[in-house]
Amino acid sequence: MSGLAGRQEALVRALVGGGGLPAGFDARLVGAAAKALLRKRSGEIVRAWPELAGSEAEIVRWAEGRPSLGSWRDGWEFAREHRESLGRDALTALVVCEVRWIHGGEPRRRRGPVVRRVPGGAVFGAFGRRVVLRR
Amino acid sequence: MTGVGIGWRPEIAAFVGALPGPAFTEVVAESLHHIDPALLPDVPVVPHGVKLSLGGAGEVDPARVRLLAEAAELVRAPLVSEHVAFVRAGGLEAGHLLPVPRSRESLDALTRNIRLTLAELDVPLAVEPIAALFDWPDDEFTEGEFLTELLDRTGARLLLDVANVYANARNRGRDPVAVLESFPLDRVAYVHVAGGAEHDGLYHDTHAHALPQEVLALVAETARRVPDHLGYLLERDGDYPPAADLVRELDAVADAASLPRIT
Numbered sequence: 001m002s003g004l005a006g007r008q009e010a011l012v013r014a015l016v017g018g019g020g021l022p023a024g025f026d027a028r029l030v031g032a033a034a035k036a037l038l039r040k041r042s043g044e045i046v047r048a049w050p051e052l053a054g055s056e057a058e059i060v061r062w063a064e065g066r067p068s069l070g071s072w073r074d075g076w077e078f079a080r081e082h083r084e085s086l087g088r089d090a091l092t093a094l095v096v097c098e099v100r101w102i103h104g105g106e107p108r109r110r111r112g113p114v115v116r117r118v119p120g121g122a123v124f125g126a127f128g129r130r131v132v133l134r135r
Numbered sequence: 136m137t138g139v140g141i142g143w144r145p146e147i148a149a150f151v152g153a154l155p156g157p158a159f160t161e162v163v164a165e166s167l168h169h170i171d172p173a174l175l176p177d178v179p180v181v182p183h184g185v186k187l188s189l190g191g192a193g194e195v196d197p198a199r200v201r202l203l204a205e206a207a208e209l210v211r212a213p214l215v216s217e218h219v220a221f222v223r224a225g226g227l228e229a230g231h232l233l234p235v236p237r238s239r240e241s242l243d244a245l246t247r248n249i250r251l252t253l254a255e256l257d258v259p260l261a262v263e264p265i266a267a268l269f270d271w272p273d274d275e276f277t278e279g280e281f282l283t284e285l286l287d288r289t290g291a292r293l294l295l296d297v298a299n300v301y302a303n304a305r306n307r308g309r310d311p312v313a314v315l316e317s318f319p320l321d322r323v324a325y326v327h328v329a330g331g332a333e334h335d336g337l338y339h340d341t342h343a344h345a346l347p348q349e350v351l352a353l354v355a356e357t358a359r360r361v362p363d364h365l366g367y368l369l370e371r372d373g374d375y376p377p378a379a380d381l382v383r384e385l386d387a388v389a390d391a392a393s394l395p396r397i398t
Contacts, residue, residue: 004240005192008233009225017227024272032337033268041230043373067227 018065049075099125136366190235236271261324266340279317296327
Protein backbone atom coordinates (compact mmCIF):
# COMPACT_ATOMS: atom_id res chain seq x y z
CA MET A 1 0.00 0.00 0.00
CA SER A 2 1.50 3.33 -1.01
CA GLY A 3 1.62 6.14 1.52
CA LEU A 4 -1.19 7.92 -0.29
CA ALA A 5 -3.53 4.90 -0.20
CA GLY A 6 -3.08 4.45 3.54
CA ARG A 7 -3.51 8.13 4.24
CA GLN A 8 -6.65 8.38 2.11
CA GLU A 9 -8.09 5.38 3.92
CA ALA A 10 -7.32 6.88 7.34
CA LEU A 11 -9.01 10.13 6.32
CA VAL A 12 -12.17 8.39 5.04
CA ARG A 13 -12.27 6.31 8.24
CA ALA A 14 -12.04 9.51 10.31
CA LEU A 15 -14.84 11.10 8.27
CA VAL A 16 -17.36 8.27 8.05
CA GLY A 17 -16.07 5.24 9.94
CA GLY A 18 -15.54 6.51 13.47
CA GLY A 19 -11.73 6.51 13.07
CA GLY A 20 -9.38 8.95 14.78
CA LEU A 21 -8.21 12.15 13.10
CA PRO A 22 -4.98 11.57 11.12
CA ALA A 23 -2.02 13.72 12.20
CA GLY A 24 -1.77 17.26 10.90
CA PHE A 25 -5.42 17.80 9.92
CA ASP A 26 -7.54 20.60 11.40
CA ALA A 27 -9.97 18.87 13.78
CA ARG A 28 -12.62 21.61 13.55
CA LEU A 29 -12.65 21.64 9.74
CA VAL A 30 -12.59 17.85 9.32
CA GLY A 31 -15.34 17.63 11.95
CA ALA A 32 -17.43 20.14 9.98
CA ALA A 33 -16.87 18.08 6.81
CA ALA A 34 -17.90 14.89 8.63
CA LYS A 35 -21.11 16.59 9.80
CA ALA A 36 -21.85 17.82 6.27
CA LEU A 37 -21.35 14.25 4.96
CA LEU A 38 -23.82 12.96 7.57
CA ARG A 39 -26.42 15.58 6.60
CA LYS A 40 -26.03 14.70 2.91
CA ARG A 41 -26.29 10.99 3.68
CA SER A 42 -29.38 11.50 5.80
CA GLY A 43 -31.04 13.41 2.93
CA GLU A 44 -30.18 10.61 0.51
CA ILE A 45 -31.62 7.98 2.88
CA VAL A 46 -34.89 9.93 3.07
CA ARG A 47 -34.96 10.20 -0.73
CA ALA A 48 -34.67 6.39 -0.92
CA TRP A 49 -37.19 5.97 1.96
CA PRO A 50 -39.59 8.96 1.71
CA GLU A 51 -41.64 7.47 4.59
CA LEU A 52 -38.73 8.35 6.92
CA ALA A 53 -39.12 12.09 6.23
CA GLY A 54 -38.99 13.97 9.51
CA SER A 55 -36.42 11.55 11.00
CA GLU A 56 -33.39 13.27 9.42
CA ALA A 57 -31.85 14.38 12.74
CA GLU A 58 -32.29 10.91 14.23
CA ILE A 59 -30.77 9.37 11.10
CA VAL A 60 -27.75 11.68 11.41
CA ARG A 61 -27.18 10.46 15.00
CA TRP A 62 -27.69 6.83 13.96
CA ALA A 63 -25.32 7.10 10.97
CA GLU A 64 -22.42 8.62 12.90
CA GLY A 65 -19.45 6.24 12.89
CA ARG A 66 -21.41 3.72 10.81
CA PRO A 67 -20.06 3.29 7.25
CA SER A 68 -22.71 3.54 4.52
CA LEU A 69 -24.13 0.47 2.79
CA GLY A 70 -25.79 2.74 0.19
CA SER A 71 -28.83 4.90 0.92
CA TRP A 72 -31.51 2.23 0.39
CA ARG A 73 -29.82 -0.35 2.64
CA ASP A 74 -28.95 2.36 5.19
CA GLY A 75 -32.64 3.30 5.32
CA TRP A 76 -33.59 -0.35 5.76
CA GLU A 77 -31.09 -0.79 8.62
CA PHE A 78 -32.29 2.41 10.31
CA ALA A 79 -35.94 1.35 9.98
CA ARG A 80 -35.22 -2.15 11.38
CA GLU A 81 -33.42 -0.71 14.37
CA HIS A 82 -36.24 1.78 15.03
CA ARG A 83 -39.14 -0.58 14.27
CA GLU A 84 -40.85 0.15 17.61
CA SER A 85 -40.90 3.92 17.13
CA LEU A 86 -41.69 4.14 13.39
CA GLY A 87 -44.82 5.93 12.22
CA ARG A 88 -47.52 4.01 10.35
CA ASP A 89 -46.22 4.79 6.83
CA ALA A 90 -42.59 4.04 7.65
CA LEU A 91 -43.51 0.77 9.38
CA THR A 92 -45.64 -0.25 6.38
CA ALA A 93 -42.74 0.58 4.04
CA LEU A 94 -40.42 -1.56 6.19
CA VAL A 95 -42.81 -4.53 6.18
CA VAL A 96 -43.38 -4.23 2.42
CA CYS A 97 -39.60 -4.16 1.94
CA GLU A 98 -39.17 -7.29 4.06
CA VAL A 99 -41.92 -9.13 2.25
CA ARG A 100 -39.92 -8.61 -0.90
CA TRP A 101 -36.34 -8.92 0.34
CA ILE A 102 -34.45 -11.16 2.76
CA HIS A 103 -32.33 -9.17 5.21
CA GLY A 104 -28.67 -9.97 5.88
CA GLY A 105 -25.63 -9.33 3.68
CA GLU A 106 -26.46 -8.55 0.05
CA PRO A 107 -30.28 -8.42 -0.09
CA ARG A 108 -31.89 -11.40 -1.86
CA ARG A 109 -35.41 -11.52 -3.25
CA ARG A 110 -37.89 -13.60 -1.27
CA ARG A 111 -39.51 -16.22 -3.50
CA GLY A 112 -42.08 -18.16 -1.51
CA PRO A 113 -45.43 -16.76 -0.34
CA VAL A 114 -45.34 -14.63 2.81
CA VAL A 115 -47.83 -12.68 4.94
CA ARG A 116 -46.87 -9.91 7.42
CA ARG A 117 -48.93 -7.63 9.60
CA VAL A 118 -48.85 -3.85 9.03
CA PRO A 119 -50.73 -1.21 11.04
CA GLY A 120 -54.40 -1.82 10.28
CA GLY A 121 -53.87 -4.65 7.77
CA ALA A 122 -51.47 -7.10 6.21
CA VAL A 123 -49.05 -7.44 3.30
CA PHE A 124 -49.18 -10.56 1.11
CA GLY A 125 -46.19 -11.32 -1.08
CA ALA A 126 -45.40 -14.10 -3.56
CA PHE A 127 -43.23 -14.49 -6.65
CA GLY A 128 -41.95 -10.92 -6.54
CA ARG A 129 -45.43 -9.33 -6.25
CA ARG A 130 -46.98 -7.93 -3.12
CA VAL A 131 -50.34 -6.54 -2.05
CA VAL A 132 -51.13 -4.38 0.99
CA LEU A 133 -54.62 -5.05 2.35
CA ARG A 134 -56.18 -2.82 4.99
CA ARG A 135 -59.36 -3.22 7.00
CA MET B 136 -20.60 25.21 -25.88
CA THR B 137 -21.48 28.85 -25.57
CA GLY B 138 -24.31 30.19 -23.48
CA VAL B 139 -26.20 29.42 -20.32
CA GLY B 140 -27.44 25.98 -19.28
CA ILE B 141 -28.83 24.22 -16.24
CA GLY B 142 -28.09 20.80 -14.76
CA TRP B 143 -30.85 18.32 -15.60
CA ARG B 144 -32.28 16.58 -12.53
CA PRO B 145 -35.45 14.43 -12.42
CA GLU B 146 -37.08 16.85 -9.94
CA ILE B 147 -36.80 19.80 -12.34
CA ALA B 148 -37.17 17.88 -15.62
CA ALA B 149 -40.39 19.72 -16.53
CA PHE B 150 -38.81 23.12 -15.85
CA VAL B 151 -35.66 22.34 -17.86
CA GLY B 152 -37.72 20.79 -20.68
CA ALA B 153 -39.87 23.92 -20.95
CA LEU B 154 -36.96 26.40 -21.16
CA PRO B 155 -37.00 28.03 -24.60
CA GLY B 156 -33.28 28.35 -25.15
CA PRO B 157 -30.81 26.49 -22.90
CA ALA B 158 -27.41 26.25 -24.57
CA PHE B 159 -26.61 22.87 -23.00
CA THR B 160 -27.34 20.68 -20.04
CA GLU B 161 -25.52 18.27 -17.78
CA VAL B 162 -26.67 14.96 -16.32
CA VAL B 163 -25.09 13.03 -13.44
CA ALA B 164 -23.27 10.35 -15.45
CA GLU B 165 -24.00 7.54 -12.99
CA SER B 166 -27.77 8.17 -13.36
CA LEU B 167 -27.87 8.38 -17.16
CA HIS B 168 -28.59 4.69 -17.69
CA HIS B 169 -31.81 5.01 -15.68
CA ILE B 170 -33.13 8.02 -17.59
CA ASP B 171 -35.30 7.94 -20.68
CA PRO B 172 -33.19 9.99 -23.15
CA ALA B 173 -36.44 11.37 -24.59
CA LEU B 174 -36.84 13.33 -21.34
CA LEU B 175 -33.64 15.30 -21.96
CA PRO B 176 -33.85 18.60 -23.85
CA ASP B 177 -32.63 18.58 -27.44
CA VAL B 178 -29.36 20.39 -26.68
CA PRO B 179 -25.79 19.14 -26.04
CA VAL B 180 -25.70 16.95 -22.90
CA VAL B 181 -22.55 16.63 -20.78
CA PRO B 182 -22.36 13.51 -18.57
CA HIS B 183 -20.93 14.67 -15.24
CA GLY B 184 -19.35 11.85 -13.23
CA VAL B 185 -19.24 11.96 -9.44
CA LYS B 186 -18.04 8.47 -8.45
CA LEU B 187 -14.98 7.72 -10.58
CA SER B 188 -12.54 8.77 -7.84
CA LEU B 189 -9.88 10.06 -10.24
CA GLY B 190 -7.84 11.22 -7.24
CA GLY B 191 -7.86 7.82 -5.53
CA ALA B 192 -4.44 6.28 -4.81
CA GLY B 193 -5.46 3.10 -6.65
CA GLU B 194 -6.30 2.71 -10.33
CA VAL B 195 -9.76 3.83 -11.46
CA ASP B 196 -12.28 1.00 -11.69
CA PRO B 197 -12.43 -0.01 -15.41
CA ALA B 198 -16.17 -0.74 -15.08
CA ARG B 199 -16.80 2.84 -13.90
CA VAL B 200 -14.68 4.24 -16.74
CA ARG B 201 -16.69 2.13 -19.22
CA LEU B 202 -19.94 3.45 -17.73
CA LEU B 203 -18.76 7.02 -18.27
CA ALA B 204 -17.72 6.24 -21.88
CA GLU B 205 -21.11 4.57 -22.50
CA ALA B 206 -22.91 7.57 -21.01
CA ALA B 207 -21.06 9.82 -23.48
CA GLU B 208 -22.07 7.58 -26.40
CA LEU B 209 -25.68 7.34 -25.20
CA VAL B 210 -26.24 11.10 -25.43
CA ARG B 211 -23.61 11.83 -28.13
CA ALA B 212 -21.89 14.11 -25.65
CA PRO B 213 -19.44 16.78 -26.85
CA LEU B 214 -17.34 16.09 -23.72
CA VAL B 215 -17.59 14.52 -20.27
CA SER B 216 -16.53 15.85 -16.88
CA GLU B 217 -15.36 14.51 -13.52
CA HIS B 218 -13.66 15.84 -10.39
CA VAL B 219 -10.19 16.36 -9.01
CA ALA B 220 -11.15 14.35 -5.93
CA PHE B 221 -11.42 10.91 -4.39
CA VAL B 222 -14.63 9.39 -3.05
CA ARG B 223 -13.60 6.06 -1.52
CA ALA B 224 -10.63 4.34 0.07
CA GLY B 225 -9.99 0.98 1.72
CA GLY B 226 -13.47 -0.23 0.71
CA LEU B 227 -15.19 2.68 2.46
CA GLU B 228 -17.42 5.11 0.54
CA ALA B 229 -17.06 8.71 1.73
CA GLY B 230 -20.43 9.68 0.23
CA HIS B 231 -19.06 12.85 -1.35
CA LEU B 232 -16.06 14.35 -3.12
CA LEU B 233 -12.96 14.63 -0.93
CA PRO B 234 -9.88 16.76 -1.58
CA VAL B 235 -6.59 15.15 -2.58
CA PRO B 236 -3.30 16.33 -1.12
CA ARG B 237 -1.60 18.71 -3.55
CA SER B 238 1.56 16.58 -3.63
CA ARG B 239 3.70 14.92 -6.29
CA GLU B 240 2.43 11.47 -5.33
CA SER B 241 -1.13 12.67 -5.71
CA LEU B 242 -0.36 14.30 -9.09
CA ASP B 243 1.06 10.96 -10.28
CA ALA B 244 -2.08 9.08 -9.18
CA LEU B 245 -4.40 11.63 -10.83
CA THR B 246 -2.32 11.66 -14.02
CA ARG B 247 -2.45 7.86 -14.29
CA ASN B 248 -6.20 7.75 -13.63
CA ILE B 249 -7.04 10.57 -16.05
CA ARG B 250 -4.94 8.87 -18.75
CA LEU B 251 -6.70 5.53 -18.12
CA THR B 252 -10.04 7.32 -18.44
CA LEU B 253 -9.08 9.27 -21.57
CA ALA B 254 -7.97 6.01 -23.21
CA GLU B 255 -11.60 4.78 -23.10
CA LEU B 256 -13.26 8.06 -24.10
CA ASP B 257 -13.90 9.28 -27.64
CA VAL B 258 -14.53 12.83 -26.40
CA PRO B 259 -12.53 15.30 -24.29
CA LEU B 260 -12.57 15.18 -20.48
CA ALA B 261 -12.87 18.27 -18.30
CA VAL B 262 -11.89 18.00 -14.63
CA GLU B 263 -13.40 20.10 -11.86
CA PRO B 264 -11.52 21.29 -8.77
CA ILE B 265 -13.87 20.81 -5.81
CA ALA B 266 -15.01 22.85 -2.81
CA ALA B 267 -13.34 21.46 0.30
CA LEU B 268 -13.74 22.54 3.90
CA PHE B 269 -10.24 21.35 4.86
CA ASP B 270 -6.80 20.91 3.31
CA TRP B 271 -4.20 18.19 3.67
CA PRO B 272 -1.39 19.20 6.02
CA ASP B 273 1.38 18.69 3.49
CA ASP B 274 0.30 20.51 0.32
CA GLU B 275 3.35 21.19 -1.88
CA PHE B 276 1.51 23.23 -4.55
CA THR B 277 -1.08 25.97 -4.61
CA GLU B 278 -4.34 24.94 -6.24
CA GLY B 279 -3.49 26.93 -9.39
CA GLU B 280 -0.05 25.33 -9.72
CA PHE B 281 -1.45 21.86 -9.08
CA LEU B 282 -4.19 22.21 -11.72
CA THR B 283 -1.86 23.70 -14.32
CA GLU B 284 0.60 20.83 -13.87
CA LEU B 285 -2.22 18.26 -14.01
CA LEU B 286 -3.70 19.69 -17.23
CA ASP B 287 -0.19 19.98 -18.77
CA ARG B 288 0.46 16.33 -18.05
CA THR B 289 -2.87 14.91 -19.19
CA GLY B 290 -4.31 17.24 -21.82
CA ALA B 291 -7.56 17.31 -19.85
CA ARG B 292 -9.54 20.56 -19.83
CA LEU B 293 -10.75 22.58 -16.87
CA LEU B 294 -14.31 22.59 -15.58
CA LEU B 295 -14.19 25.82 -13.63
CA ASP B 296 -16.68 25.92 -10.76
CA VAL B 297 -16.76 29.55 -9.63
CA ALA B 298 -18.88 28.61 -6.59
CA ASN B 299 -16.10 26.24 -5.47
CA VAL B 300 -13.52 28.99 -5.99
CA TYR B 301 -15.66 31.32 -3.88
CA ALA B 302 -16.29 28.75 -1.11
CA ASN B 303 -12.62 27.77 -0.80
CA ALA B 304 -11.39 31.37 -0.87
CA ARG B 305 -13.97 32.61 1.64
CA ASN B 306 -13.31 29.78 4.11
CA ARG B 307 -9.56 30.41 3.94
CA GLY B 308 -9.73 34.19 4.05
CA ARG B 309 -8.36 34.57 0.51
CA ASP B 310 -9.35 36.83 -2.36
CA PRO B 311 -11.51 34.74 -4.74
CA VAL B 312 -10.45 36.81 -7.77
CA ALA B 313 -6.76 36.18 -7.03
CA VAL B 314 -7.49 32.43 -6.73
CA LEU B 315 -9.44 32.55 -10.01
CA GLU B 316 -6.52 34.28 -11.75
CA SER B 317 -4.12 31.58 -10.54
CA PHE B 318 -6.10 28.88 -12.40
CA PRO B 319 -5.20 27.86 -16.01
CA LEU B 320 -8.04 29.94 -17.49
CA ASP B 321 -6.83 29.32 -21.05
CA ARG B 322 -8.08 25.74 -20.72
CA VAL B 323 -11.61 26.26 -19.41
CA ALA B 324 -14.14 23.93 -21.09
CA TYR B 325 -17.17 25.34 -19.29
CA VAL B 326 -18.18 26.89 -15.99
CA HIS B 327 -20.30 25.73 -13.04
CA VAL B 328 -22.34 28.18 -10.97
CA ALA B 329 -24.18 27.23 -7.78
CA GLY B 330 -25.54 28.51 -4.49
CA GLY B 331 -24.59 27.73 -0.93
CA ALA B 332 -25.05 28.79 2.66
CA GLU B 333 -23.10 29.54 5.80
CA HIS B 334 -23.28 27.00 8.62
CA ASP B 335 -21.30 27.28 11.87
CA GLY B 336 -19.05 29.98 10.43
CA LEU B 337 -18.17 28.05 7.27
CA TYR B 338 -19.58 28.54 3.78
CA HIS B 339 -20.96 25.27 2.36
CA ASP B 340 -21.31 24.83 -1.40
CA THR B 341 -24.69 23.09 -1.05
CA HIS B 342 -26.28 23.57 -4.51
CA ALA B 343 -29.50 23.79 -2.47
CA HIS B 344 -29.52 27.50 -1.53
CA ALA B 345 -29.79 30.76 -3.45
CA LEU B 346 -26.96 31.98 -5.65
CA PRO B 347 -24.95 34.62 -3.72
CA GLN B 348 -23.98 37.91 -5.36
CA GLU B 349 -20.29 37.05 -4.77
CA VAL B 350 -20.60 33.97 -7.02
CA LEU B 351 -22.31 36.04 -9.71
CA ALA B 352 -19.44 38.54 -9.42
CA LEU B 353 -17.01 35.69 -10.16
CA VAL B 354 -19.07 34.79 -13.25
CA ALA B 355 -18.49 38.36 -14.46
CA GLU B 356 -14.78 38.21 -13.55
CA THR B 357 -14.45 34.95 -15.51
CA ALA B 358 -16.27 36.35 -18.55
CA ARG B 359 -13.90 39.35 -18.49
CA ARG B 360 -10.80 37.14 -18.34
CA VAL B 361 -11.95 34.51 -20.85
CA PRO B 362 -13.32 36.58 -23.70
CA ASP B 363 -14.34 33.59 -25.87
CA HIS B 364 -17.90 33.10 -24.73
CA LEU B 365 -18.06 30.06 -22.50
CA GLY B 366 -20.86 27.81 -21.32
CA TYR B 367 -22.15 28.66 -17.83
CA LEU B 368 -24.19 25.96 -16.12
CA LEU B 369 -26.38 26.49 -13.06
CA GLU B 370 -26.30 23.50 -10.69
CA ARG B 371 -29.17 22.86 -8.29
CA ASP B 372 -29.30 19.66 -6.23
CA GLY B 373 -32.09 19.82 -3.70
CA ASP B 374 -34.62 22.12 -1.99
CA TYR B 375 -35.77 23.00 -5.50
CA PRO B 376 -37.27 26.49 -5.45
CA PRO B 377 -40.28 27.72 -7.46
CA ALA B 378 -39.65 28.07 -11.20
CA ALA B 379 -39.65 31.87 -10.90
CA ASP B 380 -36.57 31.72 -8.63
CA LEU B 381 -34.69 29.46 -11.06
CA VAL B 382 -35.61 31.82 -13.91
CA ARG B 383 -34.25 34.76 -11.91
CA GLU B 384 -30.98 32.92 -11.21
CA LEU B 385 -30.55 31.82 -14.84
CA ASP B 386 -31.16 35.41 -15.99
CA ALA B 387 -28.67 36.71 -13.43
CA VAL B 388 -26.00 34.27 -14.68
CA ALA B 389 -26.67 35.27 -18.31
CA ASP B 390 -26.47 38.98 -17.44
CA ALA B 391 -23.26 38.53 -15.42
CA ALA B 392 -21.63 36.62 -18.29
CA SER B 393 -22.97 39.05 -20.95
CA LEU B 394 -24.78 36.19 -22.68
CA PRO B 395 -28.34 35.99 -24.01
CA ARG B 396 -30.97 34.99 -21.46
CA ILE B 397 -32.32 31.48 -21.99
CA THR B 398 -35.65 31.86 -20.21
